[in-house]
């Protein structure tokens with residue numbers, strides 16, 4: 001049964017709804033534009049939102065199929081878009097998994113273990129993270145070219161190298177997970193240890209299962225960050241076949257010719273894995289996992 | 297089964313910065329004993345329990361369980377089971393999984409583990425909840441799961457930290473009786489922390505009274521260790537006397553008028569004289585003392601045992617049906633007496649009460665008790 005509401009509350013609700021719809025439109029409109037561009041004949045950024053004579057040409061090219069233009073010539077797909085997408089997904093999934101693993105163990109140490117320099121280290125991590133990666137691009141390049149000399153599989157122009165670079169950005173995640181761990185009563189792990197669990201078992205069998213929601217959040221964030229990341233990937237990757245979609249799709253936009261339509265199709269495609277991951281991860285985003293463990 | 301010996305134990309969470317939480321604790325807990333820790337909030341009861349379990353390390357001193365020095369032995373190898381003040385059930389596991397967790401970790405044979413879980417669940421009445429998660433249980437049921445989880449480990453020493461504190465009155469009594477029965481059946485050494493006087497007096501073979509340490513340089517904060525009735529009748533000092541018993545003991549200031557081995561005459565600050573069955577031979581006339589009188593040890597004036605008379609002004613009277621408590625003011629101090637039900641006591645009126653000499657406790661200026669030469673009981 002709904003609660004009885006006064007007139008003013010109803011007006012305020014209405015106002016909130018109007019505001020939310022407006023806000024939603026603001027967010028969705030650019031997306032609709034990109035989708036519209038990807039179906040518009042020719043490579044034009046401006047035009048009707050519902051294309052007047054829609055075409056699948058841009059999508060064909062993006063999906064690696066040749067098209068036949070007005071003059072009857074066969075145009076092969078200029079870039080391996082599907083390969084780029086695969087590269088993106090590969091890099092993003094692996095780096096997200098590794099980031100979750102690293103930041104969880106790191107956060108456990110910060111939340112539960114006592115060691116000297118703990119708070120200093122925590123703050124320092126966050127401060128270093130505030131330094132924008134773009135400003136460190138030169139350093140990234142120098143570092144990885146040096147690594148290439150000694151251990152090429154992890155050096156420039158490799159996916160492992162790129163993933164390695166992404167692993168540097170875990171400070172924020174460590175803070176997030178640490179905050180969550182600290183809301184979980186320590187007596188649960190102490191109890192497990194009395195039951196005979198090693199610290200590792202207490203972590204894996206008690207703390208981790210209770211932290212699934214925050215791990216899912218961190219996974220999604222890390223995945224999105226990796227799949228949309230441009231600056232570092234554009235510096236570290238060089239071969240066309242190794243590019244990620246975020247980097248590769250920029251090839252459509254060179255000053256001689258802005259291929260907006262092809263670019264839009266590729267851009268929409270790069271959004272697909274994110275949506276997919278989100279839908280998959282949603283089932284883990286549940287609350288109340290720790291309910292009933294300790295008395296309030 | 298094992299005995300627990302604590303030898304000159306000191307605990308300080310932050311040596312050199314913070315003050316000690318526990319100082320020079322010496323306890324000899326025999327196999328199969330039920331020992332209760334009591335003391336005001338913050339006096340270190342949980343800390344001592346955690347030190348025994350190995351969840352907190354000991355700053356100095358030694359801890360022996362079953363004759364083995366345990367200072368550096370991890371919790372799991374101490375043979376202790378602990379019920380946390382907060383229950384600490386694993387929220388993502390069912391009751392059955394909670395109970396079986398430790399057995400699984402220790403790789404105990406599956407058939408034996410199953411048997412033990414079944415036994416504990418039957419004993420604690422958990423059979424119908426085994427497949428539920430803790431959040432679907434009531435406080436009392438969670439409580440029993442917590443006890444069961446420690447029980448299935450077959451611990452030598454059973455540690456319980458205020459396990460009944462969140463239960464309602466009826467369930468508390470029920471669980472208290474269950475615990476007593478369980479102890480009789482299994483006979484494992486049990487250490488139990490509580491704030492509740494009744495729990496302490498009814499469950500304990502022996503009670504440990506701890507006091508919070510202040511900066512006064514006390515040698516130890518272990519005030520007394522002994523059987524409940526010894527603590528009640530022969531408290532070692534004013535702290536224990538004031539802590540054991542409910543309502544609290546009344547204290548009146550005075551000085552020794554005439555010391556003696558069997559009887560002592562005391563002149564109270566209010567001017568009246570009082571005879572107490574106390575051996576004050578170590579004191580002298582003129583020494584400042586405090587007289588302690590339990591509310592339940594006062595008698596009506598017409599009682600033949602009313603050796604002394606105390607007069608006060610009535611503040612409040614509480615009629616509880618079975619008994620009546622009258623709160624008096626005597627010489628500026630609160631003085632509670634327990635009297636026959638429905639005794640009239642109008643606020644602000646004068647109220648006379650009899651105090652048997654055998655009912656008096658006497659403490660010197662340092663708070664140490666003089667030996668009593670008699671034990672009083674009202675009936």
Ligand SMILES: Nc1ncnc2c1ncn2[C@@H]1O[C@H](COP(=O)(O)OP(=O)(O)OP(=O)(O)O)[C@@H](O)[C@H]1O
Pocket residue numbers: 309310317335336337338339340341342343344
């Ligand atoms: N981890 C800790 N670090 C520093 N001081 C602590 C820590 N745990 C407890 N203390 C201090 O030690 C003292 C004793 O705490 P403890 O929890 O043992 O008290 P307690 O007797 O169990 O109290 P209560 O009856 O309220 O549960 C308190 O003054 C507390 O502030």
Ligand SMILES: [Mg+2]
Pocket residue numbers: 341342343381457
């Ligand atoms: Mg406590």
